[in-house]
Amino acid sequence: MITVGLIAVPPMQLMSLAAITVLQTANSLADRPTYRVEILSEAGGLVETSAGFGVDTRPLGDAQFDTLLVGAFAGKAVPASLAATVGNLARDARRVGSFCTGAFVLAAAGLLDGRRATTHWRHLPMLERAYPRVRLLRDRLYVSDGKFWTAAGMTAGIDMMLALVEADLGEGTARAVAERMVMERRRPGGGMQVSDLLTLQPKTDRIETVLAFAKKNLKAPLTVGQLAEVARLSPRQFSRAFNAATGQSPAKVIERLRVEAAHAMIIASRHSLDTIAAETGFADRERMRRAFLRVHGRPPQDLRRTSRELAAA
Numbered sequence: 001m002i003t004v005g006l007i008a009v010p011p012m013q014l015m016s017l018a019a020i021t022v023l024q025t026a027n028s029l030a031d032r033p034t035y036r037v038e039i040l041s042e043a044g045g046l047v048e049t050s051a052g053f054g055v056d057t058r059p060l061g062d063a064q065f066d067t068l069l070v071g072a073f074a075g076k077a078v079p080a081s082l083a084a085t086v087g088n089l090a091r092d093a094r095r096v097g098s099f100c101t102g103a104f105v106l107a108a109a110g111l112l113d114g115r116r117a118t119t120h121w122r123h124l125p126m127l128e129r130a131y132p133r134v135r136l137l138r139d140r141l142y143v144s145d146g147k148f149w150t151a152a153g154m155t156a157g158i159d160m161m162l163a164l165v166e167a168d169l170g171e172g173t174a175r176a177v178a179e180r181m182v183m184e185r186r187r188p189g190g191g192m193q194v195s196d197l198l199t200l201q202p203k204t205d206r207i208e209t210v211l212a213f214a215k216k217n218l219k220a221p222l223t224v225g226q227l228a229e230v231a232r233l234s235p236r237q238f239s240r241a242f243n244a245a246t247g248q249s250p251a252k253v254i255e256r257l258r259v260e261a262a263h264a265m266i267i268a269s270r271h272s273l274d275t276i277a278a279e280t281g282f283a284d285r286e287r288m289r290r291a292f293l294r295v296h297g298r299p300p301q302d303l304r305r306t307s308r309e310l311a312a313a
Contacts, residue, residue, distance in 0.1 A: 004037045005065035008047040009073035016071030016099045019157035025177045026165050042082050050074045060085050068093040070102030083108035097149035099157040107131035115145040120153030206231050207245040218281040222254050259295045266303050
C-alpha cells in the first residue's frame, strides 16, 4: 500500500482534491487498492477552502508517508512552523510534491534550494523573488527533480498525478486512469502552461471545431481548403470567418499549433528533430527551425540543448 499525505493549507484550492482523484481512480481499476490517502493540516480539524466550506483533516504530527504532497492555497505566506514540519516529514518520504502555490511551502522549507521546480505562471515572479535559490522553469506543466515534484496550477496537477501513477504502476494503468477520467491524454511535463488554443479564444463553435481538428491532425497538410471543409464553408468564406474569430490567418495559427506540439515533443522525448518535424507537420527540419524563430525567437536546437542540460543536472 502506497500511503499518500495531502497537506491542506488554508484557504485550500479545490483543484488539489481534483488531482487526488487520479489515485482514487487507480484504486477503482485494481483488484485491491494501491493508494491510501489522508488529508492533513498543521493543526488538524476543519480547513477552510477557497470555495467557502471546510475539509476535515488530521494533524500533521510525525506521521510518515511514502508520498507527501502540499496542496495549493490562496496565498503565498508560509508559517515558519509549517515549513519546519514539512521539512522534517519530507526527509523520510520517498517522494515529495506540490500543486501550484504549494511550491512556496516546499521552498520555505528549503527543500527546493538548487532544484528545478515550477508553479502557476501567475506566481512565478513572486516565487523567484522570495526564493532565488530555486531553479524555476517557467514553461512547464510539472517538473521532477530527484524525489521532488512540482506542478503548475489547476489541471497540471492532474497531469503530474498521472505521471506518478505511471511511475508506480506502469504506462498502461496511467492510460486506463486517463480514459476513465475522460481525458484525451496525459500531457507531458514539458507541455506549455499557456496554449495557443486558449489564447485564440474563437467566438464561434465552427472555428473551435476547426481548431480542435487541426490540433489532432497536425501531421496532415491542413490546407485552407481542407479546413474549410471541416467548417462547411467555402475557402473564401472560411478565411474571412477565421480571421474575424481569431485575428490571425489560418496559416499563422496552424504554424503556432505545430510549434507548440513540437515544443512538447522536444522536451518530453528523445526523438530526433527530423522526426519531430515530420510528426508535427513541418515539411522538414529547416522549416521547423524558421517557425521556432518566428514564434519563440530561438531555434529548436537551443530548446533541446537546454532540456538535455537540465536533465543531466
